[in-house]
Amino acid sequence: MTQWIDACATDEIDEEDLIRFDHGAQTFAIYHSPEGDFYATAGLCSHENVHLCDGLVMGHLIECPKHNGQFDYRTGEAKRAPVCVNLRTFPVKVEGGRVFIEVA
Amino acid sequence: MEREFYLGAITEDTMTRRNYSLLGPDGARAVETGLAAAEWYHTEVPRKVMKDLMKRSDAPAIRDTIILYGCMILFAGLGIALWPSWWSAPFWLAYGVLYGSAMDSRWHECGHGTAFKTPWMNTVVYEIASLMMMRNSATWRWSHARHHTDTYIVGRDPEIAVMRPPVLFKLIGNFFGIFDAWAALSRMAYNAFLGVHPEEKTFVPQSEWPKVVKVARIYVLIYAATITLAIWMHSILPLMVIGLPRLYGAWHHVMTGLLQHGGLADNVTDHRLNSRTVYMNPISRFIYWNMNYHVEHHMFPMVPYHALPRLHETIRHDLPAPNRSIGAGFAEMWPALIRQLRYEDFFIKRELPATAKPYREEFHAEAPVGGTVAA
Incomplete structure (x- = not known):
């Protein structure tokens, strides 16, 4: 069963940046794109267990802070070695200035 | 202190x-x-x-790359023009240190993907530098990722330069690239003809193994062509430009x-x-x-x-x-x-x-x- 979780306020994330959001045992990364849209992915890099929240957002790419692997955070697609496995993504909606993510 | x-x-x-x-x-x-x-x-x-x-930027790395390759072309050109006179020696020494040492840092920084903002620029410089340093560009990307994961963790880090106890004659010999280059050439031949080495399989994902072999074969072809040219010319001059600078310019x-x-x-x-x-x-x-x-x-x-x-x-x-x-x-x-x-x-x-x-x-x-x- 899925549920929408209130993750943060829209103004908590700068444009072209991300924050970490923990819910239960899960950790997520929530992104604010240059166009003003919001996205959510798994919070840990699929290469090694490194939190992506310390990484760099460049356009629609998130670069892992440890090994410089890159993902397209809109689709989770692995774009640059050493990452090979895509990142899991989660549906996002914005209501009343809050960002919600849908989790299982 | x-x-x-x-x-x-x-x-x-x-x-x-x-x-x-x-x-x-x-x-x-x-x-x-x-x-x-x-x-x-x-x-x-x-x-x-x-x-x-x-924050990434192309400008500093473009400036530095133009200076670097410009100097290399200039020094190699003067070295060739003055060859075989000893007057060519200073230019070879300068060319060598840019080839055998500056290429190490270019390999490193472009491998991280941080030197340039534009990805293809990192890739081009990375591939050229890898060839010059005799480092398989596919293998070493993963080796360096492991070096950052497990820096100087014994049995995990494949890039430990000084093992304990240190073997001093090897450390000193490597100022002239002797043991490093021999190990690199041996591994190049192994990869080209026998495939990925068992140790490399511990840090290179299986999906990348064909690339490791392909890169090694390209390197073998380039170095073999250079040696063939040297034999045909009855001169080591081609090797002074490609290959030997990895030895005589490694010290820095x-x-x-x-x-x-x-x-x-x-x-x-x-x-x-x-x-x-x-x-x-x-x-x-x-x-x-x-x-x-x-x-x-x-x-x-x-x-x-x-x-x-x-x-x-x-x-x-x-x-x-x-x-x-x-x-x-x-x-x-x-x-x-x-x-x-x-x-x-x-x-x-x-x-x-x-x-x-x-x-x-x-x-x-x-x-x-x-x-x-x-x-």
């Missing part, structure tokens, strides 16, 4: 014997104990400051590379314990692309080379004092390497400033202090 020297085991009978094989017991133990792929210490840096430091990258971690701790999870920052002259910093700020680079590999001096100023309150020069770095490191010949658990521990957070040294808890000296 205070330098403490630590001795983990007092007698040779009880001394730890390290096994650096990636297939050996030390690596397996590091995985079992959680030392491998551990969470490392980081100095706290405000997010806005770090974002500014991580070995000199700076040894300082990165030499004589410091292994099997720890705090880069302040196992990496060294050294202030260097501007020419060496150009050749080395600011990797003299090595603690900073390991702690924050996302920060491009041109921002490392700013990063150093930002976090220096939390780091041991840097060595003041290359000479000072060697004066600290070399005696430690000599001590490690008899006591391989011996290492240098630098004093932290009062403003720093204490070292993370849970993996060193059993090591008694051997003594303290002023360096």
Whole structure:
């Protein structure tokens, strides 16, 4: 069963940046794109267990802070070695200035 | 500045014997104990400051690359024009150090993808530098990722330059690329004709193995063509341009590379314990692309080379004092390497400033202090 979780306020994330959001045992990364849209992915890099929240957002790419692997955070697609496995993504909606993510 | 020297085991009978094989017991133990792929210490840096430091730009690397390749073409051209006169020697020496040493730092920084903002520029320079350094561009991307995951973790890090006990004649021979180049050529032939080496299989994903073989075969073709040309011309001149500079120009990258971690701790999870920052002259910093700020680079590999001096100023309150020069770095490191010949658990521990957070040294808890000296 899925549920929408209130993750943060829209103004908590700068444009072209991300924050970490923990819910239960899960950790997520929530992104604010240059166009003003919001996205959510798994919070840990699929290469090694490194939190992506310390990484760099460049356009629609998130670069892992440890090994410089890159993902397209809109689709989770692995774009640059050493990452090979895509990142899991989660549906996002914005209501009343809050960002919600849908989790299982 | 205070330098403490630590001795983990007092007698040779009880001394730890390290096994650096990636297939050996030390690596397996590091995985079992959680030392491998551990969470490392980081100095706290405000997010806005770090974002500014991580910002990518093409301009500095384009400028430096034009200067670098421009100088290489100029020096090689003068070397060829004056060949075989001894008047060509200074130009070969200058060309060689740009080929055999500056290409090491270009390989490194472009492998991280931080030198240029534009990805294809990183890729082009990375591939050229890999060929010149005789490093398989497919394998070494993964090897360096492991070096950052498990920096100087014995049995895990494939890029440990100074193993314990140090083999001094190899360290000295590598100032002229002798053992490094031989190992690189042997591995190139192995990859080209036999496939991926078992040790490489521990850090290169299977999906990349065909690429490793393909790259090795391309390198073999290029070097074979150069040797064939030299034989046809009855002259080593083609090899002076391609191949030999990896030997006669290696000294600078070995000199700076040894300082990165030499004589410091292994099997720890705090880069302040196992990496060294050294202030260097501007020419060496150009050749080395600011990797003299090595603690900073390991702690924050996302920060491009041109921002490392700013990063150093930002976090220096939390780091041991840097060595003041290359000479000072060697004066600290070399005696430690000599001590490690008899006591391989011996290492240098630098004093932290009062403003720093204490070292993370849970993996060193059993090591008694051997003594303290002023360096």
